[in-house]
Amino acid sequence: MKQLIAAFSLMFLAISATVIASPTNVRFAHLDKDMNGQISIIEAKQDKEVMKQFTDLDENDDEVISKTEFKSFKP
Numbered sequence: 001m002k003q004l005i006a007a008f009s010l011m012f013l014a015i016s017a018t019v020i021a022s023p024t025n026v027r028f029a030h031l032d033k034d035m036n037g038q039i040s041i042i043e044a045k046q047d048k049e050v051m052k053q054f055t056d057l058d059e060n061d062d063e064v065i066s067k068t069e070f071k072s073f074k075p
């Protein structure tokens with residue numbers, strides 16, 4: 001039983017690590033200072049690379065980058 005629990009927690013760790021700690025997610029969370037799930041142009045200014053790609057990333061032109069839009073960010 002203990003082994004089973006250990007196996008499950010390892011699996012859970014592996015899954016959450018890929019979901020939460022992907023480089024773009026970390027970058028997103030770091031930039032999203034007010035944690036509203038979007039990166040405004042003011043927040044984007046903290047990161048030169050993101051700033052350069054801001055207009056490309058903002059696919060719907062609402063002047064904020066959503067988490068979904070940020071997925072197409074290429075460092």
Ligand SMILES: [Ca+2]
Pocket residue numbers: 031032033034035036037038039040043
């Ligand atoms: Ca924000």
Ligand SMILES: [Ca+2]
Pocket residue numbers: 057058059060061062063064065066069
């Ligand atoms: Ca947008």
